[in-house]
Amino acid sequence: MDLLAATDIIIPTKLLVWFGLACFFTALGCSQVGTFLVMRKMSLVGDAISHSVLPGIVLAFLVVGTLDSPWLLIGAGLSGVLATLLIELIHYRSRIKQDAAIGISFTSLFALGVLLIGLKAGKVDLDPDCVIFGQVEYLQGYPRVEWWGLEFPRPLVSFAVVGVSATVVVAVLYRILLVSSFDPSLAASYGYFPAVVQLVLMGLTSFVVVSAFQAVGAILVIALLILPGATAYLCANRLPMILLLAGVHALLSSVGGVWLALSLGINTGAAVVLAGGGLFTLAWLFGPVDGVVVRLWMRRRAGEGREPVSACE
Amino acid sequence: MNMILGAGLSGLSGLTLALIASLALGLASGLLGTFVVLRRESLFGDMLSHAVFPGVVAGFFLSGWLAREGWVENAKNPLVILFCALVAGVLGAMVVTVLGNSTRLKQDARLGVVLSVFFAGGIALFGFGEPAGVQGVLYGQMAAIDATDLRLMLGAAAIVGVAVFLFRRPLLVVSFDEGYAHNLGYPVTWLTLMFSVLLTMAVVVAMQAVGVVLVSAMLITPAATAHLMTDRFPRMMVFSVLFTILASVGGTLLSGSISDFAAGPVIALCATALFVVAYVFAPRHGLAARFWRDRGQRQRIQRENVLKDIYRVLEREGFPAEGVTVGAFEAERRLDREGAERELKMLEHAGALIRRNGGERLVLSEEGWRQAARVVRNHRLWELYLTNEAEYQADHVHDDAEIVEHLLGEEAIQRLEAELGFPKTDPHGSPIPQPSAPPIHTTS
Amino acid sequence: MIALETHDLTVTYRKRPVLYGIDVVIPEGNLIGIVGPNGAGKSTLIKAVMGVVRSTGGWVKVFGKPVKESLKRIGYVPQRESIDWEFPVTVMDVALMGTYGKLGPFRWVGEEQRRRAREALERVGMLPYAKRQIGNLSGGQQQRVFLARALAQDSDLYLMDEPFAGVDAATESAIVELLKELRSQGKTVIVVHHDLQSAREYFDMLLLLNMRLVAFGPTAEVFTTELLQKTYGGRLTILSEMAEKAAREGTGKLHPKNEP
Structure with a gap:
């Protein structure tokens, strides 16, 4: 791969915008919902849901024939619910612990999904690689819609709808989510029943995961869910700011990742995640709250006899 | 030694190779899976399987390059690949630990971050060309295992088997009660490191069989099934190995008759089927x-x-x-x-x-x-x-x-x-x- | 008026009975301590009253109504160890949470709520720390923040789970003063407490608990050697063993309802 030649490539702006927007809207929704998953120490569950929705999506796809359909959401939702039920069934009715129950549940469902794709691959236009790798690139093949004089592939609209509505829902339910995540007993006393909140969160996760599938592929969805929140957690002390920074992370990693992908010729999904990982590393080093460099600097200041000021005021 | 083993294996049919591979899978993944389930570290196992992936891809590249330069005969040299995989796996585990010591991030988030970023790295490497046989790592290739892959699997499985046998008591104590292990004077850090290395090897073996994502299915499901069947640890290990082999053989045979598609998912589903059977019919702990x-x-x-x-x-x-x-x-x-x-x-x-x-x-x-x-x-x-x-x-x-x-x-x-x-x-x-x-x- | 009443309240946790047939009637306007040995179910009693933990039998009424209808009148202060101190909230955020109950999940937080939160923080001496993230506080300070939250709730019945655990002497006296103040305002304060000696000084009434209600009444009457021995002495072992056996081997039901 001749890097010199790569930098000479003029990146088609249209593709940059399309792919960037697709990834951004997806990442936005995931970042908001995923931040709460991180706060609740439920990253593993997020990973499980992201794998478990595959059979639902595949079945829905086999029925409607296109990825651009709300039926995929329903399929995903049902699949996610099934996963949750299986986990409960295994964990509560036998001596198997929760982490193993989650593992058994999501690997079975994922295997089922991959098998379905494999069996039907010849009959329908669904490539197993698309599922694993994401298929933002295929956006080009879809019919266009026009907005404000500009052209966009139609799926972009659904990405936008999912991303924005997920963000709005999180904003509306913010207080409930905050209290339930911080202090479930207090939440219960306010009538925000933990079991219900959990279910809603699982539902939201399944909802945003469907778009994420198409953007970055099944295996990297977890990145879109937790990298923004994890990165923001290292940079801020209050939840509203964390949610905002997570959104910023979504934007930067999407744009940066798409640019990387188009210039270097690597898979878009992987590039977005790597960009996100880069941002995470920056936060790890320089984050105002938890950054390594910042902490070392603080310690040096304290060592010099100055009043140690908490970085969090 | 390599050549003898290689010569012996290349004469065998694809099916026989797959069967032998199942044994290797059982030994490595089944044994380690027991520990993973009991230590409640299923997510850690999942992280390792994703973290190892870029190592394997890099190993393929490196191996191919070394072959072209004449350093090795085989473009898919198992030692090179295993080595790169180990490096990646250990690196991943180290990053998780470093993050744990330097940030407030909880374990689940740390594992998730490493898991996804490393995996993305592996996929990104594909942008530089896709070495032959790498697809097998994603989906598993039980149906298409060749002598070289098998050498890798058998070697890794042998190491795992011997190590677990030699160190079974310390490993058990460390897994069950780390404090007590310290008390007994066991070198806990080394043992944990060894466990990570062995687990990485088991992951590599499982990856060859069922592909990256379903490694967890082979690590966890048979061991969980074994857990339902018995209360004794040695028996649990035996059952776990047995169930892994059964699932692997069954899945390979079944998928061979269904379609050309990779056997990985079918093997995973066979493991789940065994679990369901045990869930219902296990003596004492089963539903029935x-x-x-x-x-x-x-x-x-x-x-x-x-x-x-x-x-x-x-x-x-x-x-x-x-x-x-x-x-x-x-x-x-x-x-x-x-x-x-x-x-x-x-x-x-x-x-x-x-x-x-x-x-x-x-x-x-x-x-x-x-x-x-x-x-x-x-x-x-x-x-x-x-x-x-x-x-x-x-x-x-x-x-x-x-x-x-x-x-x-x-x-x-x-x-x-x-x-x-x-x-x-x-x-x-x-x-x-x-x-x-x-x-x-x-x-x- | 009766603040809290339970009848035959029973809670099983993972096949082990934690509370067994608790009947108690607690009059309002008192400062009450719950004491008993470890694992006696003291925290569970409070959680069962709140509905945080599901009971397998019996019922609970707060101010004469089922708990669900009286939730807004209850202020709950949990055990500190159940909180994630690295959660991204500040002292002020936590105090404000106390106002959410009456505010409801969707209305904007207004000046009224902020004022209540500020006043509550002032009362416990934590107003200067308002902008600090809760992890950067000492044990005593953390406890005070949660008390401020309870105060901001402006409840009629307060349920507190070991508010004095791991707290320095100065904070402890400050908290006791605060509780007495609440009592003089006509509120009912029920506190799970771990130390017998101080329990005698702090509380008007004591509830002796060891899976069963051993005794409940004015401190002077209840703090007797005989009753204390009954609570801490372990004579109820047969009961707990059999109840546990019933839960484990029986058709799994101590009472007709299912266990959680």
């Missing part, structure tokens, strides 16, 4: 076993409750020798004729009841009397205990006594009697029967 146990007990409790009521009627009427009328029985149990007949049949079947006068009068057999007296004694003693010692309210006593009286063993009864001072009557003034005394009312 528990159901039968509950049912047996429910039947016993019901039988004793009926006997208790018969006793009460007998007591009220002064223990008449002719026994009790069916009508009185129906009234006491609040049943209609049909329901009463069912219960009476049950008692007769158990040898506790005898019917006289054309079925109209009920008389307890000697065995029936003993059981009835015992359960009534238990009930009344327990009520007395609750009322006196535990300051129970009058309207509570009956509900709880109903269950406990059936479960009191002789030892507990003796303790109760002693603590209550060998009472003669219960809180309602009814006498407490002595089952050991000769029956007041018998057959004859």
